[in-house]
Amino acid sequence: MNTWRNASLAVTAAALLALTTACGQEKGTASPNGQAVGNAAPAQQPADSGYGSDGGYGSGAAAGGTAKEAGQLAVWDSKKLGKVLTDSEGFTLYRFDKDTAEPPRSNCESDCGKAWPAVPAQNAEAAAGTEASLIGEVTRGDGTKQLTVAGWPMYRYAEDTRPGEANGQGVGGTWFAAAPDGKKAAVNADGATGAQADLAGLSVREDPELGKIVVDKRGMTVYRFKKDSAWPMKSACTGECLKKWPVVGPVEKNDVEGVTTKGFVTFDRPDGVKQQSLDCWPLYTFSGDARPGDTNGQGVGGTWYAVSPDAKLVGASK
Numbered sequence: 001m002n003t004w005r006n007a008s009l010a011v012t013a014a015a016l017l018a019l020t021t022a023c024g025q026e027k028g029t030a031s032p033n034g035q036a037v038g039n040a041a042p043a044q045q046p047a048d049s050g051y052g053s054d055g056g057y058g059s060g061a062a063a064g065g066t067a068k069e070a071g072q073l074a075v076w077d078s079k080k081l082g083k084v085l086t087d088s089e090g091f092t093l094y095r096f097d098k099d100t101a102e103p104p105r106s107n108c109e110s111d112c113g114k115a116w117p118a119v120p121a122q123n124a125e126a127a128a129g130t131e132a133s134l135i136g137e138v139t140r141g142d143g144t145k146q147l148t149v150a151g152w153p154m155y156r157y158a159e160d161t162r163p164g165e166a167n168g169q170g171v172g173g174t175w176f177a178a179a180p181d182g183k184k185a186a187v188n189a190d191g192a193t194g195a196q197a198d199l200a201g202l203s204v205r206e207d208p209e210l211g212k213i214v215v216d217k218r219g220m221t222v223y224r225f226k227k228d229s230a231w232p233m234k235s236a237c238t239g240e241c242l243k244k245w246p247v248v249g250p251v252e253k254n255d256v257e258g259v260t261t262k263g264f265v266t267f268d269r270p271d272g273v274k275q276q277s278l279d280c281w282p283l284y285t286f287s288g289d290a291r292p293g294d295t296n297g298q299g300v301g302g303t304w305y306a307v308s309p310d311a312k313l314v315g316a317s318k
């Protein structure tokens with residue numbers, strides 16, 4: 001019995017040592033399970049489900065429906081987004097981050113499909129000057145064939161009412177206009193326009209005003225809250241706060257580019273929601289940032305700041 005107890009204590013001590021090493025021995029003593037300490041109010045996942053900002057699907061859901069055939073695809077040169085793929089009538093085509101390209105798969109069904117009608121694969125032809133081999137199709141759950149470009153299922157947006165609109169760009173942080181090669185059409189990190197490559201889970205963007213800041217896989221700015229603490233790891237953002245400041249979910253350590261992995265800990269909030277940290281500081285995004293490149297959360301309340309690659313607060317007074 002004593003042998004078993006000693007072994008159990010050794011395992012617990014080893015776990016505590018690992019967490020202490022990750023978050024800095026000089027900062028104190030961690031709780032044995034490494035769980036973040038927060039207020040009693042339950043934490044919440046982002047209020048936006050990824051389809052839109054009004055309950056999930058966008059206010060144009062009722063206006064949506066079965067999409068027309070795309071016909072001869074074309075390329076629209078947008079001043080804001082660079083080259084954007086459109087159907088034969090000039091309506092913007094979109095891709096959804098929750099879909100997959102390898103293998104092609106659509107995860108937009110039911111009500112989502114009302115706001116984001118799937119583009120039929122029938123009779124679609126590649127845009128002039130683009131690779132015909134990028135055009136393909138995927139079978140949806142209802143058996144219909146949906147157009148794919150470089151494996152990504154294509155959609156229109158119900159709130160685009162005329163050619164040349166891109167009202168779906170950045171909706172929910174998961175919907176983006178498609179570039180001619182199937183990548184996201186968006187503002188690049190250097191401020192130029194064109195196709196945005198798929199990003200790492202956490203990476204660095206050069207902001208013209210703030211300098212180097214951390215962004216998530218969608219290119220959205222990552223923030224820290226001055227009222228949080230790193231040791232013990234504690235989030236002071238709970239309840240209604242989390243609707244404005246959604247937590248950054250777990251990121252694989254090998255899915256990071258240019259960002260410190262010191263104190264790279266994923267911890268459980270009081271209700272079990274997992275949150276990523278850098279140097280043991282909890283990370284968030286801001287619901288007021290509508291698209292990659294936005295930094296509307298910078299300096300809010302004198303407590304919210306973008307994060308530097310070494311996990312420091314950018315632009316905060318000392």
